[in-house]
Amino acid sequence: MTNQTRDYHVQEDQHSTRLDRFLIRTTEGVSRTYLQKLIRAGEVTVNDKITKQPSYQLQDGDRVCLTFPAPRPLDTLQPEKVALDILHEDSHLIVLNKPAGMLVHPANGVNVGTLVNALLAHCRADLSGIGGVERPGIVHRLDKDTSGILVVAKTDVVHRGLAVQFEKHSITRQYVAVVCGTPTKTAGTIDAQIVRSRRDRRRMTTIETGGRHAVTHYEILEAYPKFAFMQLRLETGRLHQIRVHLQHIGHPVAGDAIYGGEQRALNDADTVELRQVLVLLKRQALHARLLGFVHPATSENLTFSAPMPKDMQRVVGALRRAASGLYQS
Template sequence: MTDIASRVLIPVPATPDEAGDRLDKWLAARLPELSRSRIKALIEAGQVGLDGATIADPSYRVKPGQTARVEVPPDAPATPEPQDIALVVVYEDADLIVIDKPAGMVVHPAPGSPDSTLVNALLAHCGESLAGIGGVRRPGIVHRIDKDTSGLLVVAKTDAAHRGLAEQFADHSLERAYRALVWGLPNPAEGRIEGAIGRNPRDRKTMAVVSHGGKPALTRYRVMKSFLAGAVSLVECRLATGRTHQIRVHMTSVNNPLVGDMTYGRVRPSRMSRLPDVQRQALQAFPRQALHAYLLGFRHPTQGGWLRFESAIPSDISSLIKILEAV
């Protein structure tokens, strides 16, 4: 076995006596260099497979003869470093800060993105007051939006604010809305998408609506405008839950994937072929998922009172909309 800090392959055949053991318990016994909590986190992150299939449920019962494959990613740096990176600050007080994040910025350091993240910028902006709030690797972070999603997120600057905001995210009492360009015209024009979201059993790096092992998820949507005779639509999506890639996965599940989403949004060539050249080329060239977190509302975690913020659709999406309208 190579250094446990690197990505590794660990074959672990199950014996007949181990049949029926929980997956996390079984692996913890076989891999004493990893704690059971670490193994559970790896399973839930889609880093563990059995006989070639990803298993994201730590309570899965193993069967005799099954072989496990465990991938342990390198640890992120223990303490992110402050970096002088410009931020769009929408609101700030002694307890929290609301940022309008640009597309392309990762929220916190992780394997593959060790620096130049929002956390690095926040440490420089807020100084020592932020360090350690909610954990040294993700100081102040209460929620995330994807690297290539733009828009609003709130960061805690004190432990009390972190606890108060985390409670609101846990009980889904915040107001969060996104605007997105999607393929097709959702039917009905206003509705809800329900479906548990978990690791895609066919590709552990992606999420999917799953029948077993996922977490309940609910997205409400409404069509704001359609373009090109319904080939593309601008929709508003409101989150009742906050699962990884929720809007992207849910809209794909109803055959309305996001424009520009190379993970979930690939479209059939026939869908493209009917479009005018200028609009087709603009849609094909759009470099990210066309998703913007435009609305964020929450109760101030220490002072009380409702705070509500809106962010204009960024220039790349608004420019694409203008091209779609020019027909």
């Protein structure tokens, strides 16, 4: 495939418009984040000069040229035949239920055993190349130890269409989690900006100003003496958002070793059964159970759900029995 180029001319009523805003308004089906990435990568020229500043102010009569790089070859990663729990597949996209313990794409030197490796075997060359050589088809991610639903794009057009929906927060993303302690409110909203921690680069943390806007809505489904089973809905989708937001309000996800939920859950386990299932969990008790979006190619409203995996079902079952006094030996 070759690069795709689009030319635009700035009109009088667009004078002094920021470069990124101009391209967002004139380029259909492309997200703000992706356009800013292209600008910073030198893929945009103004009057034949590369302009890498998204905030560059355009003048009446300027000629703007935007280049979409051709997808890079996918032959640097090895396809791996791994059984996938596919909820839906057509010629444009795949919706699947990712197991806990699987990386979505290669990272930190790990380039085998990822979802991308499995997708390369399943789809062969039929994956969007926008994500680059290590992330073909990947529109959004789940943490390695979070299970649940993902949508993967087979074509660049659908990839861009889905990316715009994520950018506009119009996609429905619902999770369930077991958390330590019980929030005082049965439902609420966590609105706290997020940045990467300076002390530990693996972690994200909240900050009053200067971070990325992040909003999580929650509802308690079941409350226990020292735990709660919650439903959460993402308004934004930042790295580790649910995990860091729940830690921020004092209720980390049970089993979360990075954000304090692993040891706290074990300390608060009141029964042998509960402690045993928490030890066996070996991950954060967080599952993406529902995903809803508009199909970019057909305009259908689609909603998919996936039940909790057995490890989380065992934790919730043990909590229910502990709360009712019906312990299992």
